[in-house]
Amino acid sequence: MSALPPYASKAQITWHYTFRAICGLIFFFLIFPIIVIMPLSFNAENFFTFTPKMLALDPEGYSLKHYQDFFTNPDWQQALWNSVSIAPVATIVATCLGTLAAIGLSQSHVPFKSAIMAILISPMIVPLIISAAGMYFFYSRIGLQGTYWGVVLAHAALGTPFVIITVTATLVGFDRSLIRASASMGANPVTTFFKVQMPLILPGVISGALFAFITSFDEVVVVLFLGSASQKTLPWQMFTGLREQISPTILAVATLLVGISILLLTTLELLRRRSERLRGLSPG
Amino acid sequence: MSSTISDPASDGVVRAADGTPLKQRLNRALRREKLRSFLLILPLLAFIVLSFIMPIADMLFRSVENQIVEETIPLTVVALKEWDPASGEAPGEEVFAAFHADFVQAFKDKKHTRLGLRLNYDEPGMSGLFRKTGRPSTKMQPPYKEAFIKVDEDWGTVETWAVIKQASPAYTDGYFLNAVDAHRTAKGIEMVPENERIYLFLFGRTMFLSIVITMSCLLLGYPIAFLLASLPLRSSNMLMILVLLPFWTSLLVRTSAWKVLLQQQGVVNDFLVWIGLVNDADRLIMINNQFGTIVAMTHILLPFMILPLFSVMKTISPNYVRAAKSLGANDWTAFWKVYFPQSIPGIGAGAILVFILSIGYYITPELVGGTSGIFISNRIAYHISTSLNWGLAAALGTILLALVMLLFYVYDKIVGIDNVKLG
Incomplete structure (x- = not known):
């Protein structure tokens, strides 16, 4: 498939290019909606489509006013601040607990391993609306509903499965005799963990943390139910914006968020390469 | 040794x-x-x-808890034990006396409207009856039976008391019955009238739309995964970015992009008008209906189909297809008889994953689904935050959860829960 042999028949050549064209269209479908909002966010008018001035590449058709709105509007600023203060704390909780548990789970003699794994992974499997409903009922019983910590704990719970999965995957390639070597040279378990094990599994921990961060940062269903107005996060503000008074500021926010995604994706890709190089899976 | x-x-x-x-x-x-x-x-x-x-x-x-009735009117619940609705007569004075004592207390605690609301789920009209009786109840003199009937004639009917008696136990299957469009009547469990059935229909629609979305994801995802698996590493890594970028982009960003694109004054309609396919006067309605939901959710879930498919196809050795061709199979036969069967585990994994994710979706149907594209989860959210019928929301959620767990069990059998891979 990758390259056409010189003896390919006419039909084969036709199919080869048709197939490529079909794939091109599907890639277009995947990427177009994300690309198209970027120029639209610079629209000088309050429209969601390309104005004639924009199509003519007239500088007057473009402006930064939606970005200006985002950075000056107190609603959006409050939402940004809430997101920024919830996601990192949830990430730290999820990463610390998740990494410890993944190390525990990777050892050879863990009783009830599959049952424990099923419980720990469950926040990822259960549909968000059900998690949100359950948490709403339960957290209002214990007085956590509508509080900052309620949202943080819920987001941390949703993020841990990702940490467990990525860290467990890194631990598969971890040579356990290094721990024994370190112990035999007189290091205590804590020193061994921070000086030997941690640096080696760090790429997995970081990518798990990034997954946990993006889970919390993008999460809207749970915060919609659990949060009160003072925990309104960026996705929540976008959600209300899309449902009620749709304003082009949303496109500016969306563009900024796509920028964050690209940054995250690049980081993850670099980490993956580094981890593969460390394990000697690829020549680098 | x-x-x-x-x-x-x-x-x-x-x-x-x-x-x-x-x-x-x-x-x-x-x-x-x-x-x-x-x-x-x-x-x-x-x-x-x-x-x-x-x-x-x-x-x-x-979803089964029902302590509110017993807690609010405890004496009445006890008194009603003696009474049989089949007798065809409203309960006697002693029940009314007990009810009066309970009701005055409930009115003082401002709990009578809550109970009325709870009973309203079983029988519409109870909420109004309870609210109406609130203040007059404090001035009642014995005999209480007549006093209650004077406030509203409904207090004298068998049906009112049958509803209260039926709602007395601390646990109920009423919410589950409601969740499948049934209710308990004097004659036993019956389906609600045809025009009031919504939940079975909504479950059906959720399943149907999820199947359509899964199918479209498979249709679009298979060629992409095939191409990525057959290209050399360098170019497939480049193209993989086009799959991973949407995967990593916020759900709301993608939903808002579709909302913007598919609007009547949106980019897609503008384009169709510009090339002359559609008249400016009758632009297509592509948002706030099932079409919008299917398109947006297919786009959102497509990476979840491509990634498992890709990881399975990556392991299929090209030698099998070469061997088939050298034995005289043409391209199609070699693909269909040799390659495709080996990719079925990937199809199973991807399809179940997409299906599980889509039957529980809430945000996208809520924003682009209109009324014809909403899922069961939107109804759950409605009952939690708007109608406040938490019992029904919990029952609907339990049914949905059972469905997802069943599917996940199948997924675990096919792929294994430990083999979930990310990125």
Whole structure:
């Protein structure tokens, strides 16, 4: 498939290019909606489509006013601040607990391993609306509903499965005799963990943390139910914006968020390469 | 075997340096290791149980819990035990006296409207009846039966009391019956009238739309995964970015992009008008209906189909297809008889994953689904935040959860829960 042999028949050549064209269209479908909002966010008018001035590449058709709105509007600023203060704390909780548990789970003699794994992974499997409903009922019983910590704990719970999965995957390639070597040279378990094990599994921990961060940062269903107005996060503000008074500021926010995604994706890709190089899976 | 190892004791038991049998020492070490790994897992396990499992258990409990009636009107519940609705007569004075005592107390605690609202789920009109009776109840004199009937004639009917008696037990299957469009009447369990059935229909629509979305994801995802698996590493890595970028982009960004694109004054309609395919006057309605939901959700879930398909196709050796061709198969036969069967595990994994994700979706249908594209989860959200019928929301959620768990069990059998890969 990758390259056409010189003896390919006419039909084969036709199919080869048709197939490529079909794939091109599907890639277009995947990427177009994300690309198209970027120029639209610079629209000088309050429209969601390309104005004639924009199509003519007239500088007057473009402006930064939606970005200006985002950075000056107190609603959006409050939402940004809430997101920024919830996601990192949830990430730290999820990463610390998740990494410890993944190390525990990777050892050879863990009783009830599959049952424990099923419980720990469950926040990822259960549909968000059900998690949100359950948490709403339960957290209002214990007085956590509508509080900052309620949202943080819920987001941390949703993020841990990702940490467990990525860290467990890194631990598969971890040579356990290094721990024994370190112990035999007189290091205590804590020193061994921070000086030997941690640096080696760090790429997995970081990518798990990034997954946990993006889970919390993008999460809207749970915060919609659990949060009160003072925990309104960026996705929540976008959600209300899309449902009620749709304003082009949303496109500016969306563009900024796509920028964050690209940054995250690049980081993850670099980490993956580094981890593969460390394990000697690829020549680098 | 043990005798060959240096062993000072003559009983044939291998011993450690301090003289305890080696087996015992090993067992002890193993136990310690088990304990240590368990202690590492424990904090997270406790955290997940507290912050996630207990809420889910609470939801399951709420779907059958019904203590409000017993708590609000305890004397009446006891008095009503003697009364049989089949007798065809409203209960006697002693029930009314008990009810009066309960009701005045409930009115003082401002709980009577809550109970009315709860009973309203079983019989519309109860909420109004309770609210209406609130203030007059404090001025009533015996005989209470007449006094209540004077406030509203409904207090004298068998149906009103049958509803209260039926709602008395501390646990009820009423919410589950409501969730499948049934209710309990004097004659037993019956389906609600045809024009009021919504939940079975909504479950059906959720399933149908999820199947359509899964199918479209498969249709679009298969060629992409095939291309990525057959290209050399360098170019497939480049193209993979086009799959991973949408995967990593916020759900709301993608939903808003579709909302913007598919609007009547949006980019797609503008384009269609510009190339002359559609008249400016009758632009297509592509948003706030099923079409919008299907398109947006296919786009959102497509990476979840491509990634498992890709990881399976990556392991299929090209030699099989080459062998088939050298034995005389044409391109199609070689693909269909040799390649395709080997990719079926990937199809299974991707399809179940997409299906599980889509039947529980809430945000996208809520924003682009209009009324014809909403899912069962939107109804759950409605009952939690708008109608406040938490019992029904919990029952609907429990049914949905059972469905997802069943599917996940199948997924676990096919792929294995430990084989979930990210990125």
